[in-house]
Amino acid sequence: MTNHITPTAKTLLAAALAASALLGLSACGSDTSKPSAAAAGSPTANQSQQSPAPNAATTATTQAPDVAQASTQAQGQPQGQPQNQTQTQALATPVTKKPSAPKTSTPKPPRPSTTAGSGLAAACTTDQLKGTVSALVRPINHVLLTVTNTGGAACSVYYYPDLRFDADQQAVTQPVEDSKPQAVVTIDPGQSAYASIGTSAADSSAGKVEPQVEVFLESRDQSGSLPGSLKLSLPNDTVVDQNSAFVTYWQYDMQSAIAW
Numbered sequence: 408m409t410n411h412i413t414p415t416a417k418t419l420l421a422a423a424l425a426a427s428a429l430l431g432l433s434a435c436g437s438d439t440s441k442p443s444a445a446a447a448g449s450p451t452a453n454q455s456q457q458s459p460a461p462n463a464a465t466t467a468t469t470q471a472p473d474v475a476q477a478s479t480q481a482q483g484q485p486q487g488q489p490q491n492q493t494q495t496q497a498l499a500t501p502v503t504k505k506p507s508a509p510k511t512s513t514p515k516p517p518r519p520s521t522t523a524g525s526g527l528a529a530a531c532t533t534d535q536l537k538g539t540v541s542a543l544v545r546p547i548n549h550v551l552l553t554v555t556n557t558g559g560a561a562c563s564v565y566y567y568p569d570l571r572f573d574a575d576q577q578a579v580t581q582p583v584e585d586s587k588p589q590a591v592v593t594i595d596p597g598q599s600a601y602a603s604i605g606t607s608a609a610d611s612s613a614g615k616v617e618p619q620v621e622v623f624l625e626s627r628d629q630s631g632s633l634p635g636s637l638k639l640s641l642p643n644d645t646v647v648d649q650n651s652a653f654v655t656y657w658q659y660d661m662q663s664a665i666a667w
Contacts, residue, residue: 528593530627531562533635538622540604542642543665548609550642551665552602552622552654556594563593564600567656569623569632572647580604586655586667601664603655607648614648617641 535558543549556562570580592600607614619640623632641647658664 527591527627528561528563530633531556531564531594531624532633533624533637534558535562536637538637538639540620540639540641542645543603546605546665548605548607548611548646549665550604550606550645551661552604552620552639553599553661554594554622554637555599556596559596561593561595563591563627564624564657565591565627566625566629567654568602569625570604570652570654571621571623572617572619572649572652576649580649580652580654583653583655583667586658586663588656588658588663592657592659600657600659601661602657603664603667605651605653605667606645608651611648611651613650614646616644617647 531554535556536554537557538552538554541551541553543551552568554564567582572580594600604620619638622637622639624635625631626633655664655667
């Protein structure tokens with residue numbers, strides 16, 4: 408007996424086969440997309456899943472100082488030259504200073520010949536001195552003795568002038584010891600030395616008018632007066648009391664002389 412398949416049966420069979428094929432394909436795709444058990448349990452996969460990715464901003468901030476420092480060091484030394492070598496060359500390079508302008512000073516006049524071994528100018532003589540006596544308003548009963556060096560070399564005047572107002576005078580005029588200067592007075596050419604003469608005490612009414620005074624120069628060892636003298640006119644109506652008259656030591660300036 409021959410089996411006949413009807414058209415309806417054929418259609419149902421084809422649909423069943425097609426559905427079976429679709430189910431098989433779906434099963435294969437599901438297995439492929441799932442990771443294997445070995446892969447899911449591997450340390451590498453777990454570590455990748457647990458370690459967070461580094462923050463890009465943090466990395467950039469951390470590396471920025473290193474980059475800046477490297478840039479500074481690169482700018483501070485020549486390309487291709489070690490740092491130590493650069494420092495050594497900087498230390499070894501000499502510092503060149505500009506020469507300063509020479510100082511100028513006013514030349515001092517040459518000192519005159521001195522007395523052997525004394526270091527002082529030779530003693531003045533009356534031949535190289537010009538003397539004057541002038542009146543003073545203050546202090547009263549005083550006149551000012553001035554001697555000027557007219558020679559070509561400096562000379563020294565020692566101690567105080569020895570004075571004689573007339574031939575009858577028995578003793579030299581007394582010096583004021585407190586007026587003694589700290590050093591011997593040396594007179595350069597054209598310069599002067601001074602001494603103040605007290606003609607009488609302020610309250611004295613004694614004395615007489617003297618027309619002149621004779622001036623002698625003391626020797627360096629104070630053994631006596633040097634040869635020669637200066638005879639100088641006194642201001643008009645100068646009254647001299649030889650018992651109370653006095654004279655100062657030689658001074659460099661007038662103010663020091665009239666202070667006594």
